[in-house]
Amino acid sequence: MSRGTTAIIDFNNLRHNFNVLTDLSPHKLVLVVKADAYGHGLKQIVSALDNVDCFAVATIDEALLVRSVKPNVRILLLEGYLDEKELNTAFDNNFDSVIHQQQQMKLLLTSQSSKKMNIWLKFDSGMNRLGFTEPEFLKALNILENNKNTNEIILMSHLASANQKNNSFTHKQAQKFLKYNNGHQLSLSNSSALLNGDHLKQEWCRVGLALFGVSPVENTTADEYDLMPVMTMKTNVIAIKEVKAGESIGYGQTYKAESDMQVAIIGIGYGDGFPWSLSKSAHVMLNNNKAKIVGRVSMDMLAIDISEIKGISIGDSVLIWGQECNSKLLIETVAKNAFTIPYVLLCQITSRVKYQYVN
Ligand SMILES: Cc1ncc(COP(=O)(O)O)c(C=O)c1O
Numbered sequence: 001m002s003r004g005t006t007a008i009i010d011f012n013n014l015r016h017n018f019n020v021l022t023d024l025s026p027h028k029l030v031l032v033v034k035a036d037a038y039g040h041g042l043k044q045i046v047s048a049l050d051n052v053d054c055f056a057v058a059t060i061d062e063a064l065l066v067r068s069v070k071p072n073v074r075i076l077l078l079e080g081y082l083d084e085k086e087l088n089t090a091f092d093n094n095f096d097s098v099i100h101q102q103q104q105m106k107l108l109l110t111s112q113s114s115k116k117m118n119i120w121l122k123f124d125s126g127m128n129r130l131g132f133t134e135p136e137f138l139k140a141l142n143i144l145e146n147n148k149n150t151n152e153i154i155l156m157s158h159l160a161s162a163n164q165k166n167n168s169f170t171h172k173q174a175q176k177f178l179k180y181n182n183g184h185q186l187s188l189s190n191s192s193a194l195l196n197g198d199h200l201k202q203e204w205c206r207v208g209l210a211l212f213g214v215s216p217v218e219n220t221t222a223d224e225y226d227l228m229p230v231m232t233m234k235t236n237v238i239a240i241k242e243v244k245a246g247e248s249i250g251y252g253q254t255y256k257a258e259s260d261m262q263v264a265i266i267g268i269g270y271g272d273g274f275p276w277s278l279s280k281s282a283h284v285m286l287n288n289n290k291a292k293i294v295g296r297v298s299m300d301m302l303a304i305d306i307s308e309i310k311g312i313s314i315g316d317s318v319l320i321w322g323q324e325c326n327s328k329l330l331i332e333t334v335a336k337n338a339f340t341i342p343y344v345l346l347c348q349i350t351s352r353v354k355y356q357y358v359n
Contacts, residue, residue, distance in 0.1 A: 003236070004234065004267065005267050005272050005353050006353065006355070007231050007353055008356045008358060009355060009358070010229075011357065013213055013359075016227075017210065017227050020226050026203060027202050029205055029206075030056045030187065031052055031054070031055050032055075032190075032208030033045055033056070034057045034078065035347050036347075038343065039346035039347050039348075046069050053074060055070070055073060055076070056078050057075065058077075058079055060077065076095070077097045079130065080099055080104050084107055087108065087111060087113075088113065090117060091117060096118040097118075098122050099140065100130040101132070105140055108149055109143070116150065117150065118152040118153075118154065120156045121153060121155055123156070125157040126169065126176065127158050155185070157173065157176075157187075158188075159189065159190060160173065163216050165218070174200065185204065186200055189205040190206055190208065191208055191211075192217050194210070195210060195215065195217055210225070210227055214331055216342070221332050229322045229323055232322025233268075234320060236314075236316065237286075237312060237313070237315060238265050239264070240306070240313075241264075245259045249295035249303050251298065254295060261307040262312075263294060263303045264312055264316075265303055266301060268302065268318075269299045269300045271300050271352070272352060274297060275338040275340060275345065277340070283329075284304055284320055285319035285324075285328075286316065286318050292305045321333075
């Protein structure tokens with residue numbers, strides 16, 4: 001038996017989610033695949049999807065990776081080019097770019113290139129992260145409308161609290177942004193806004209987490225939106241132990257057995273990206289049963305209580321999150337138990353976890 005800690009990526013579910021989001025979306029979709037496609041494998045995810053209007057990434061290296069598998073697809077740099085070299089790489093590879101600050105305007109206006117680029121001009125409608133505020137935004141727009149290197153202009157902004165339903169700040173941001181609805185294409189919504197119906201009538205929605213079958217909307221799960229988890233994380237039982245009443249389990253002796261119990265040691269720990277904070281009040285699935293985590297999560301393994309689960313052997317498969325046969329454990333639930341968000345769980349999977357691509 002080898003250490004079986006594996007992330008299984010299901011392309012059928014990915015394509016299903018893409019179709020669901022395409023049907024929901026009022027216009028074209030931007031698929032956000034930064035951070036290694038939210039931990040799913042950038043090259044593999046991009047290769048598996050056809051008829052995509054645009055992929056979006058955070059860095060120039062991510063954009064080049066997407067270009068290496070899709071020579072003709074539209075690719076958007078969400079943070080834009082950071083210096084002249086990146087600007088030229090963007091021109092050479094036909095990337096779209098966000099422009100969110102003066103320094104990027106200057107680089108474009110002094111560029112010697114004869115090529116044109118689609119520019120996503122970013123307005124800061126309240127996030128206070130990237131984007132121009134009011135007077136500068138209009139000035140930049142005016143300049144871009146007469147700029148030799150600018151092809152299409154898309155006006156964009158980003159929502160701060162769309163993950164909460166009926167959030168008044170989301171509506172304020174949309175109102176502020178819509179003041180600039182002057183005939184240019186628009187892009188405001190992320191997954192949450194699209195799923196909540198807070199998107200604009202005609203816009204490029206930029207969806208990330210929902211594509212991977214995970215709900216970003218507070219207190220909801222993906223199945224409520226007919227989305228299916230793309231990743232299933234699994235491991236195996238690597239040892240079985242009898243623990244006597246009064247004995248402790250693991251580092252810091254944080255767990256004391258109240259009665260004689262049987263525990264299984266499973267091959268996943270914080271060295272794989274499994275959160276240490278799940279040392280309390282969390283569970284995994286074993287043979288269709290919930291098995292409670294007991295004691296602290298170690299770097300490479302953790303202990304689960306199998307006293308009530310009969311017939312467990314070394315090598316048995318353990319579901320960490322996702323879906324396996326009839327067993328299901330939503331990553332939204334795991335994140336809640338770990339006092340974190342699914343985005344973090346997906347992005348912190350470490351390189352020693354094996355990936356298996358199916359369907
Ligand atoms: C600018 C921008 N747009 C869209 C997204 C996609 O967000 P989500 O994964 O919540 O759909 C992100 C993700 O962080 C982003 O930074």
